[in-house]
Amino acid sequence: MSEMYRAGEHPDLPPPVETSGVRRWLRANLFSSVLSSLTTLVLAGFILWILKSALIWGMLEADFFGASFRDCASAGACWAVASARFPQYWFGFFYPSAQYWRPLLAFALLSVAVAPWLSESIKYRRELKIFSLFYPLIALLLLYGGAGLAIVETDRWGGFLLTLVIGVVGIVASLPIGILLALGRRSEMPVVRTLCVVFIEIVRGVPLITVLFTASVLLPLFLPDGMSFNKLLRVLIMVSLFASAYMAEIVRGGLAAIPPGQEEAARAMGLGYWQTMGLIVLPQALRIVIPGIVSSFIGLFKDTSLVAIVGLYDLLGLTQAILKETGWMGVKIEAYVFIGAIFWICCFSMSRYAKHLEEKLKRGHV
Amino acid sequence: MSDGMETEQGPEAAAIVLRGVHKWYGQFHVLKNIDLTVQNGERIVICGPSGSGKSTLIRCINRLEEHQQGEILVEGIKLTDDLKRIDEIRSEVGMVFQQFNLFPHKTILENCALAPIRVRKMPRKDAEELAMQYLERVKIPEQADKYPAQLSGGQQQRVAIARALCMNPRIMLFDEPTSALDPEMIKEVLDVMIELAEEGMTMIVVTHEMGFARTVADRIIFMDGGEIIEDAPPQKFFEAPESERTKEFLAQIL
Numbered sequence: 191m192s193e194m195y196r197a198g199e200h201p202d203l204p205p206p207v208e209t210s211g212v213r214r215w216l217r218a219n220l221f222s223s224v225l226s227s228l229t230t231l232v233l234a235g236f237i238l239w240i241l242k243s244a245l246i247w248g249m250l251e252a253d254f255f256g257a258s259f260r261d262c263a264s265a266g267a268c269w270a271v272a273s274a275r276f277p278q279y280w281f282g283f284f285y286p287s288a289q290y291w292r293p294l295l296a297f298a299l300l301s302v303a304v305a306p307w308l309s310e311s312i313k314y315r316r317e318l319k320i321f322s323l324f325y326p327l328i329a330l331l332l333l334y335g336g337a338g339l340a341i342v343e344t345d346r347w348g349g350f351l352l353t354l355v356i357g358v359v360g361i362v363a364s365l366p367i368g369i370l371l372a373l374g375r376r377s378e379m380p381v382v383r384t385l386c387v388v389f390i391e392i393v394r395g396v397p398l399i400t401v402l403f404t405a406s407v408l409l410p411l412f413l414p415d416g417m418s419f420n421k422l423l424r425v426l427i428m429v430s431l432f433a434s435a436y437m438a439e440i441v442r443g444g445l446a447a448i449p450p451g452q453e454e455a456a457r458a459m460g461l462g463y464w465q466t467m468g469l470i471v472l473p474q475a476l477r478i479v480i481p482g483i484v485s486s487f488i489g490l491f492k493d494t495s496l497v498a499i500v501g502l503y504d505l506l507g508l509t510q511a512i513l514k515e516t517g518w519m520g521v522k523i524e525a526y527v528f529i530g531a532i533f534w535i536c537c538f539s540m541s542r543y544a545k546h547l548e549e550k551l552k553r554g555h556v
Numbered sequence: 557m558s559d560g561m562e563t564e565q566g567p568e569a570a571a572i573v574l575r576g577v578h579k580w581y582g583q584f585h586v587l588k589n590i591d592l593t594v595q596n597g598e599r600i601v602i603c604g605p606s607g608s609g610k611s612t613l614i615r616c617i618n619r620l621e622e623h624q625q626g627e628i629l630v631e632g633i634k635l636t637d638d639l640k641r642i643d644e645i646r647s648e649v650g651m652v653f654q655q656f657n658l659f660p661h662k663t664i665l666e667n668c669a670l671a672p673i674r675v676r677k678m679p680r681k682d683a684e685e686l687a688m689q690y691l692e693r694v695k696i697p698e699q700a701d702k703y704p705a706q707l708s709g710g711q712q713q714r715v716a717i718a719r720a721l722c723m724n725p726r727i728m729l730f731d732e733p734t735s736a737l738d739p740e741m742i743k744e745v746l747d748v749m750i751e752l753a754e755e756g757m758t759m760i761v762v763t764h765e766m767g768f769a770r771t772v773a774d775r776i777i778f779m780d781g782g783e784i785i786e787d788a789p790p791q792k793f794f795e796a797p798e799s800e801r802t803k804e805f806l807a808q809i810l
Binding site: 451454455457458459460461462465469470 | 618620639643646651653658659661670671719723
């Protein structure tokens with residue numbers, strides 16, 4: 191007992207034998223007691239039953255093609271509503287079908303423009319980034335026309351195209367504006383700070399629908415006679431500003447989490463305000479709030495469906511219009527399930543990418 | 557205040573001059589009538605109990621804190637609200653913090669090369685060479701590609717010193733550089749600082765390391781309650797301090 195400890199008396203030992211494995215996991219998590227086994231069985235039965243009904247309704251007894259509801263004779267879902275109007279779901283009712291290649295090309299180029307921002311390992315990253323700066327102009331040219339391409343007025347845009355335009359513009363605009371608002375709110379200049387606070391708090395205090403109504407009904411009244419501007423543009427501005435206010439608060443949370451020493455160290459080396467923010471504070475702050483930023487993007491993307499209320503035929507507006515047609519009386523759920531699936535694919539991809547990004551950045555600096 | 561272009565030139569121009577400097581945090585009077593002149597190449601150690609204003613004092617020198625009365629001249633340039641001038645002074649005055657404040661999202665090399673590239677507009681390659689040179693001087697060139705979180709506290713603080721030196725400053729401020737370190741790592745940081753002092757760098761060091769003060773300092777300043785109580789060369793400071801408060805303090809810490 192009274193013996194002295196000597197260095198090296200405790201060699202490194204391997205850890206105890208693995209305590210995991212499928213069976214062990216099942217026992218620990220699903221069948222640890224009679225009650226838990228019972229719960230597991232009941233819930234599993236319930237899930238299977240739901241899956242089975244969904245499979246029968248959505249696949250086995252469903253009709254996939256047809257020109258109207260009358261062609262859907264089976265007991266299951268009537269997917270004909272989606273297949274018969276497939277192109278319109280993508281481009282809207284009125285986009286001239288001869289020009290469908292233009293939005294398609296714009297979609298394809300969008301993925302090219304986005305790629306260098308999402309992946310670091312991509313080839314020609316620099317060149318692609320430069321391309322992405324010009325992408326908005328290219329997309330505008332393709333979708334709207336000009337320079338030899340027939341003009342397609344924005345009120346003829348619809349469906350997924352419109353949803354994507356509003357979503358992407360909102361996302362791309364709200365991040366920088368939100369960052370500026372967040373910095374402004376922390377500014378030492380009272381006028382800047384007050385303006386930012388007032389803007390953020392007003393926008394966050396009203397529902398998006400009222401903002402959209404204001405934009406589409408009230409705003410034209412305030413503008414001088416003869417001056418009107420595009421409804422879509424108004425909606426884009428409003429959605430972007432709306433999302434920016436939320437983004438500002440998310441970013442502010444990130445800024446608050448960065449120790450003041452970081453800014454001090456940067457300033458002490460002679461870096462200016464914008465250098466300090468851009469190189470030191472924001473990269474760290476934004477990294478922390480990636481989940482919040484992506485949630486905001488996802489929310490924004492889904493909120494685009496509200497523009498249906500001011501008469502734009504985005505995915506939702508389009509669906510509602512189709513369901514009102516006599517040929518499709520009786521169909522309801524199928525159309526909503528279909529566009530729900532489109533939204534889900536978009537939003538889920540964003541969420542997965544964010545997760546990947548978080549993990550990658552975590553690896554970056556331990 | 558004045559136009560900010562005022563300078564005091566001449567071979568005798570002091571590195572730092574503070575005249576009648578006062579500062580308040582709200583109602584709290586942190587710095588009271590501070591007069592201090594630091595000559596080029598002088599090594600000053602500032603000590604005192606916590607809350608005595610010693611950190612605030614050196615943070616006023618590179619304007620991380622603003623003083624409200626009196627004047628501060630750094631290398632003959634008067635500190636005013638002119639942002640250009642402040643950034644100019646900051647690039648001549650290096651600072652090392654208690655909490656290191658390395659940038660966690662940048663590698664050690666990037667931490668060091670950042671300011672030369674962005675402030676001095678040095679080409680990246682030259683800046684990185686310079687950074688490596690200083691990393692060698694603080695004896696951690698092999699850590700250049702790591703991130704700060706992968707280094708020990710002592711190593712991080714040595715990087716912070718190298719980072720400040722990369723700007724080739726004429727004055728170095730140290731704000732309790734060893735207070736956040738494990739005892740085993742204090743020496744490696746102090747060694748670097750001693751080396752720097754021997755090369756003739758103008759240094760102001762806020763620290764409780766009295767051994768360091770004794771060997772390195774030209775003058776030791778004791779502060780309490782926002783005032784300078786004692787300002788004496790080490791021998792006199794330790795053996796025959798004038799004020800009772802200083803004696804009390806020394807009795808506590810020695």
